[in-house]
Amino acid sequence: MNKILEINNVSKHYKDFSLKNINISLDRGFVMGFIGPNGAGKSTTIRLIMNLIKKDSGEIKIFGFDHIKDELQIKEKIGFVYDENHFYEELTVKEMKNIIRPFYKNWDENAFLTYAKKFSLPLNKQIKQLSKGMKMKFSLAIALSHHAELLIMDEPTSGLDPLIRSELLHILRSLMEDENKAIFFSTHITSDLEKIADYITIINNGEIILSKPMDELLEQYVIVKGSKEFLETATNLSFIGVEQNKFGFKALYNDKKELLDRFGNQVMIEKPTLEDILLFSTKGSGQNVPSY
Numbered sequence: 601m602n603k604i605l606e607i608n609n610v611s612k613h614y615k616d617f618s619l620k621n622i623n624i625s626l627d628r629g630f631v632m633g634f635i636g637p638n639g640a641g642k643s644t645t646i647r648l649i650m651n652l653i654k655k656d657s658g659e660i661k662i663f664g665f666d667h668i669k670d671e672l673q674i675k676e677k678i679g680f681v682y683d684e685n686h687f688y689e690e691l692t693v694k695e696m697k698n699i700i701r702p703f704y705k706n707w708d709e710n711a712f713l714t715y716a717k718k719f720s721l722p723l724n725k726q727i728k729q730l731s732k733g734m735k736m737k738f739s740l741a742i743a744l745s746h747h748a749e750l751l752i753m754d755e756p757t758s759g760l761d762p763l764i765r766s767e768l769l770h771i772l773r774s775l776m777e778d779e780n781k782a783i784f785f786s787t788h789i790t791s792d793l794e795k796i797a798d799y800i801t802i803i804n805n806g807e808i809i810l811s812k813p814m815d816e817l818l819e820q821y822v823i824v825k826g827s828k829e830f831l832e833t834a835t836n837l838s839f840i841g842v843e844q845n846k847f848g849f850k851a852l853y854n855d856k857k858e859l860l861d862r863f864g865n866q867v868m869i870e871k872p873t874l875e876d877i878l879l880f881s882t883k884g885s886g887q888n889v890p891s892y
């Protein structure tokens with residue numbers, strides 16, 4: 601059973617926002633980065649996976665099991681890290697850990713103590729005295745101490761300084777040496793994903809607009825620059841997020857080879873960063889500019 605997370609045709613409607621027909625698939629052994637602008641639907645998707653809110657339709661399977669019917673069994677093997685305070689502020693780190701611990705059959709106290717030491721967690725400090733970075737590290741230490749096979753993280757690096765972020769990415773990378781595990785990771789910090797993700801899924805306005813291996817994405821997509829005249833004649837090319845000025849245009853295109861083979865002498869191309877791909881593909885309405 602290689603599929604660790606499968607989201608099939610999932611929809612959720614709020615008054616002013618809908619997640620539409622979400623499909624995501626993640627295999628064991630891989631890290632998927634989940635990115636999109638503010639309000640795109642990342643947290644809603646993650647809350648649906650965790651059954652914190654109810655979906656309207658579709659199917660979510662984790663480890664091959666239904667995420668609601670088999671929720672208890674599934675949650676034993678999930679480490680969930682999210683950017684909201686879900687601890688009792690008055691308790692110390694140690695007291696809070698002792699409350700969480702009995703929920704997991706696989707709890708490994710040695711692993712917790714090792715991570716607590718690695719993260720310099722002050723066990724006797726009250727949660728409310730911890731910085732944001734410390735709280736995130738505590739969350740992560742908890743998630744890692746029951747040998748979770750799937751880590752689901754909503755913005756785990758937001759608000760952390762570069763040193764702690766890099767430390768956290770290092771830990772996540774070393775976790776992935778175990779091919780049985782997988783990580784699903786939402787973030788705004790695309791440079792973190794360039795260091796760790798195998799797959800990238802982009803969500804915009806409640807719809808998945810792209811889900812691909814990172815290598816393929818960075819290899820096939822290009823930033824293209826050319827003249828206004830070229831843009832006017834190339835009506836059959838679906839440029840993404842076209843920016844125009846009086847001299848020419850700049851856009852994203854999803855087939856470097858085609859562009860070079862057919863128009864290599866008429867346009868200039870550049871390698872995009874993941875951030876470029878995110879920005880161009882979610883620009884404005886987030887839709888391709890089809891023709892002129």
Ligand SMILES: Nc1ncnc2c1ncn2[C@@H]1O[C@H](COP(=O)(O)OP(=O)(O)OP(=O)(O)O)[C@@H](O)[C@H]1O
Pocket residue numbers: 614615616617636637638639640641642643644645
């Ligand atoms: N309980 C709710 N009732 C109504 N609307 C909601 C509810 N929860 C979220 N929304 C709306 O759903 C949309 C998506 O929100 P969500 O938090 O999933 O976005 P996000 O991609 O995680 O954004 P951010 O990057 O800012 O955290 C937003 O417009 C939000 O206002």
